[in-house]
Amino acid sequence: MPDAKTQAEALIPRFKLERLLNQDQAGRRSCLYGTIDGQPAVLILERAPFPSSTDYLAAIPGSLRAIKNLGANDIYHWYLANSNGADSDSHEFADLKINLIWPCTDKHVQKYSKQGVRFVTETxxxxxxxxxxxxxxxxxxxxxxxxxxxxxxxxxxxxxxxxxxxxxxxxxxxxxxxxxxxxxxxxxxxxxxxxxxxxxxxxxxxxxxxxxxxxxxxxxxxxxxxxxxxxxxxxxxxxxxxxxxxxxxxxxxxxxxxxxxxxxxxxxxxxxxxxxxxxxxxxxxxxxxxxxxxxTLCYTLGEASDLWVGVFEPLKKKNGTASQ
Incomplete structure (x- = not known):
């Protein structure tokens, strides 16, 4: 007799789609209406975060299919691609939006690295x-x-x-x-x-x-x-x-x-x-x-940004606050 976990996992493959109810989060979540064993069901599909495994991430660029360049300007390039290599080579099934900066500078590395954020007041x-x-x-x-x-x-x-x-x-x-x-x-x-x-x-x-x-x-x-x-x-x-x-x-x-x-x-x-x-x-x-x-305008700045390093951090050290 299968346990409750196994029974639950067996439901998804039996889902039969009738129509798309909604897409939100810029297409990253889809709500589907259909049936399982003749009974109505709503299935919500949402993209999970990328795993942080370096092995997994290192393998992604080489496994992509149907890579389509959307545009390029100097060192900036952007694409659509299909990460489900076995499914289709068609751009219709592209599930990844990719930005590439090449060759990048130290400033780009700073901008896209995890960093602290500060709230500043610009008088x-x-x-x-x-x-x-x-x-x-x-x-x-x-x-x-x-x-x-x-x-x-x-x-x-x-x-x-x-x-x-x-x-x-x-x-x-x-x-x-x-x-x-x-x-x-x-x-x-x-x-x-x-x-x-x-x-x-x-x-x-x-x-x-x-x-x-x-x-x-x-x-x-x-x-x-x-x-x-x-x-x-x-x-x-x-x-x-x-x-x-x-x-x-x-x-x-x-x-x-x-x-x-x-x-x-x-x-x-x-x-x-x-x-x-x-x-x-x-x-x-x-x-x-x-x-x-x-x-007076208030906004956030990354700690690696030139504006924080060159303007607001020195002001904070001088006056004891980033808004004086």
Whole structure:
């Protein structure tokens, strides 16, 4: 007589699918309706975390099948692949989204290594005296050349899904391209980047009351472009936000499907809603030059990040806190 554990394990192979009920967590969990021995059943499939075994992880790259490159820019490459080698060579069954950085630098190793996280308070004075010079140094070091290459059409032209004619109206020009972490097929996980042509705006800190009409116009144009490229998506199924701190200092807007479950990139203290920025600018006292550089912002930083090491950690040691 089989024990209860064996009986339970024998149920799964007898499941007969009738229909898909739902997919969430960007497609990582599926809820299925079907029957087992003629009785109704709901089966929930969810991807487990990768094992930490070095033997297992070392074997993965060589065992992948149906590897499809989704795009490449300089040292950055991203793919879809099938980890179930015996199942199919078809891209339809790809179950892994892969990012590759090669050749990587020590900065990349630091960024993706496990590290402590700090919550910092950036006052207008800290921004003016420390963070703004840090941003300028990053820009002058050529950290934005890859973005300019995309904007000017010299690279990743095949990845741009929408653009206004470059140079026709520099203040209004922009383009849309998929975020590196989107698989480009799961609509409810849609994540795009809107890069503006103009170069005078480095981050949300540069936005002022005078930019409100421009921001409203950009929002309307980005929503219109996105819904035209993806006609199954309506404008009220999209949310727009800016990161602070951003990964790079050229103003860009994130466009994501509302069904995309919030992870670290949408966390409070990282993502600031575009509508919230417009509203805050509209309520500011002063003339049209009043702006986000006068606001105190709070966010998290990794302990290995240049901004923590070069700015906030020294401030903490000097003043006894990261926010003084």
């Amino acid at each position: 207008p004075q800290i921004y003016r005296d420390h963070v703004r010079p840090f941003m300028q140094a990053q820009r002058e070091a050529g950290r934005l050349n890859w973005a300019y290459n995309i904007i000017e059409g010299r690279s990743e032209a095949e990845d741009v899904i929408y653009r206004t004619p470059y140079g026709q109206d520099p203040d209004e020009g922009f383009l849309l391209l998929p975020d590196l972490n989107w698989d480009r097929r799961t609509v409810e996980a849609l994540h795009l980047l809107g890069l503006v042509e103009r170069r005078d705006l480095w981050s949300l800190r540069d936005l002022r009351r005078k930019h409100i009409p421009w921001l409203q116009h950009m929002k309307a144009k980005i929503l219109d472009a996105t819904t035209k490229v993806y006609p199954t998506v309506e404008a009220d199924q999209l949310k727009l936000y800016l990161h602070y701190q951003p990964t790079y200092y050229h103003l860009h807007i994130h466009i994501v499907h509302v069904a995309l479950e919030a992870g670290a990139t949408q966390a409070t203290g990282k993502a600031v809603g575009l509508d919230s920025i417009i509203s805050q600018l509209g309520t500011m006292q002063g003339d049209d030059e009043a702006g986000m550089d006068a606001v």
